Structure formats: structure tokens, C-alpha cells
Amino acid sequence: MRRDRLRHRKTFVVVRATDGRVLIHRRSDDKDLWPGRWDLAVGGVVTAGEDYGAAAQRELAEEVGVVGVTLVPLGIGRYDDDDVHLVARLYEVVCDGPFTFADGEVVEARFITPAELRQRLATDSFVPDSVALLAAALSDTS
Numbered sequence: 001m002r003r004d005r006l007r008h009r010k011t012f013v014v015v016r017a018t019d020g021r022v023l024i025h026r027r028s029d030d031k032d033l034w035p036g037r038w039d040l041a042v043g044g045v046v047t048a049g050e051d052y053g054a055a056a057q058r059e060l061a062e063e064v065g066v067v068g069v070t071l072v073p074l075g076i077g078r079y080d081d082d083d084v085h086l087v088a089r090l091y092e093v094v095c096d097g098p099f100t101f102a103d104g105e106v107v108e109a110r111f112i113t114p115a116e117l118r119q120r121l122a123t124d125s126f127v128p129d130s131v132a133l134l135a136a137a138l139s140d141t142s
Contacts, residue, residue, distance in 0.1 A: 013090075016093070017096050024038050024112055029107075037125045040130040042066075121135055
């Protein structure tokens with residue numbers, strides 16, 4: 001899929017603390033796509049025959065150890081660049097943690113305010129798809 005840059009389905013889940021801060025996480029250096037970069041959302045590829053919501057719940061459990069939360073739909077989006085060609089469903093959940101990184105895809109995570117997010121987007125390396133689909137909405141609040 002990635003080698004041939006085939007269009008695929010993906011989920012993006014913004015994790016917010018009860019106080020509104022956004023969880024960002026750093027991807028493992030072993031990831032095949034955008035290793036070591038920060039990400040605004042938990043998520044991943046929706047497998048054949050899988051529902052978007054089920055995929056989002058699966059990715060939350062795999063990447064940050066979050067289960068039993070309610071997905072709030074944020075919309076849909078498309079993203080295309082030289083690496084990926086995707087259509088996505090965007091969600092949000094509220095969870096203060098704890099977070100675990102059992103599958104090794106995530107190496108660290110932290111909550112930041114929208115103001116801190118704006119600053120980090122200007123200085124740190126983030127994955128381009130979540131930035132394109134979510135950054136403006138997440139950094140637009142005080």
C-alpha cells in the first residue's frame with residue numbers, strides 16, 4: 001500500500017485531557033514512515049472490512065493503552081503527498097491517562113496547551129498528515 005502509494009483509509013484520534021490540553025506523542029525511530037516525529041493524533045490504517053470506529057478504538061488501545069472511551073466524530077478529511085494518499089475519519093476522546101506504549105510505535109507522550117502546540121509546530125518536526133488535517137483546529141483555541 002505505501003510502496004505503491006495506494007489510497008487507503010485511516011483514523012486520527014485527538015486525545016484531550018479534561019482540562020482541554022492536547023496529547024502529542026513521538027513516534028518510534030523504527031517506524032517506516034516519518035520515524036521519530038511528533039504526532040497530533042493517535043491512529044492508523046483501517047484494515048480491510050474494518051469499521052472506522054473500530055479501527056480508532058483498536059489504535060487507541062495499541063498505541064497509548066486507552067480503552068473504554070467514547071469517540072466524538074470531528075469529520076472526514078483527505079491527505080496526499082509524496083508518501084501517502086489517504087481518506088480519513090477524525091475523532092476526539094477525553095482521557096487523562098495513564099498511557100502505555102505496549103506496541104512500540106510510540107516512545108513518549110505529553111499534554112500541551114494550544115499555545116504550546118502553536119510554538120512546537122514552528123520548532124519541532126511533526127508528521128505532515130495530522131498537521132494538515134488537525135493543527136489549525138487544535139491550535140486555534142487559547
